[in-house]
Amino acid sequence: MKVYLGASGAINPFGNSVSGIFDAMKSGETGVAKFPNAFDLGKQEFLGIIDEKLLPKGEVSKIYRMLEGSIQQTLEGLQDTSILKSDRTRLIVCSTKGDIEELEKGNPSGANLSLLGEHIQRKLQMKNEPLVVSSACISGLLGIINGARMIQQNLADHVLVVGADLVTKFTLSGFISFYATATGVSKPYDADRDGINLGEAAASTVLSKDSSIFKKVEAEYLGGASANDANHISGPSRTGEGLYRSVKNAFADACLSAENVDYISAHGTATSFNDEMESIAFDRHGMSRIPLNSFKGYFGHTLGAAGLIETVIGIESLQKNTLLKSYGFEKQGTSKNINVLSANKEGSFNTMLKTASGFGGSNAAGIFKKA
């Protein structure tokens, strides 16, 4: 059964539409900015923070305003929004920490992740209980894969997948304690990369067995998989085993092989170990010549939202026949050769491999074809 994807929405520091975000990236801007004393942690940090003026008003917490802003775009991309109220429609919500600032304020129940799901379900009057995915930095991509499988197995006709994470003192202080944050705008895959930039984003998309529910079909989901490294909880495998297997199983699921891929939208956090690990996994698949980029230098690492917002921007890239340069990349900085885009590239690109990796040894890969 075919699974179509469309009606995508996104919010990040660049703006509140997928095409607007893509255009800003294409022009070579970065949405990552300097914060001299970020969250009063006494340290200069480079972060992708969303300006309030991009967000709708009303909701009390920023993460809910971000979600509402993204979902608004998704509603506009559907022919008929009543499909959301069907008992054949599911909701998947992806986040690592949700509204975690509530915990610091002494309100642990306000920080509970299931609230995000309930909130969206109620707002959109959806019938089925939401599935809230919290699997670190692969959550967003895993949410898409999970939703597509539900359609393939006839558990649902349509699945709304949403994801969001904030930049908070909670996450930033943790990454600083790991010495994992960059001294400037991050430089994925570059020889001089020195860490991540945290960013905040919300994104949303709809998967469906029925292409007619969309004003415009953006892509077809071809296959996906996840795999664990079984190696270390906070460091990637030296052999890239989990990522290697995710990609291998995604190819098997899609009945495709490496030569069918035109473009890799990779994870590329700009930490030394992660980017090195990815180069090993892609090299093991003989994918060293396939154009590849990371979006982290444009708007930071958006954690649980990353796999989702990067997928919808990657698909926009196929739609616009333009692969974006991997922001911050100048000279090869991984032991295995990978074809990191050092400039925007125009042409006809149809099939994208999207990958993500995260804490807990988690890895995921999804394959999408331009509609």
Next chain:
Amino acid sequence: MRNLNLTSWSKVTTTGIWKDAKSVFHFNENENTSSNLKQAYTNLNLSYPKFFKMDGLCKIGILASELLFTDAVKEKYGDDEIALILSNSQSSLQSDADHVKQYAEGTASPAVFVYTLPNITIGEISIRHKLLGESNFYIFESFRSNQLLEQAALLMSTTPTKACLVGWLEYFGNTVEAVFFLLEKEGTNPATSQLLDKIKDTIY
């Protein structure tokens, strides 16, 4: 969708540890949870020193999975044929609160921060048992056996998965609970929502 069999289950609570309704270890009610978990580790002959670095959520996850992933079970399947689906309502709340306390005092540490994600439990179990299969962590308002069974069946139908551990685990304040179920294709004990709910709700 495929019908699955419940071939074994395990439970860790504030009072002890059970496997398939049989008591494995009784906690000493005069001791705190942390020392009881340490006693359980010794009693189960784990000899896995990484255990002591883990937060409480991972510790109870390791103990509950240890009882299900016997050598016989692991030998039956390839390293990518066993999937892990875990769930709870409070995510990593205990470690989250510990991290908040630390950064408020300006002493955030990687040793605590790394446990502020619920799926780290999946990572720890995967490392312990060399599992490289599919996995996912879900947050539910409360225990959802129907969702866990549905997701397990989904993985069995769409991925290399042949066996699936599904479970619920919470660890914060005075709450200590892990209930894990091993689901396999072969077997004579159909895994139903009612059966899983009953095991979760029964006080042994």
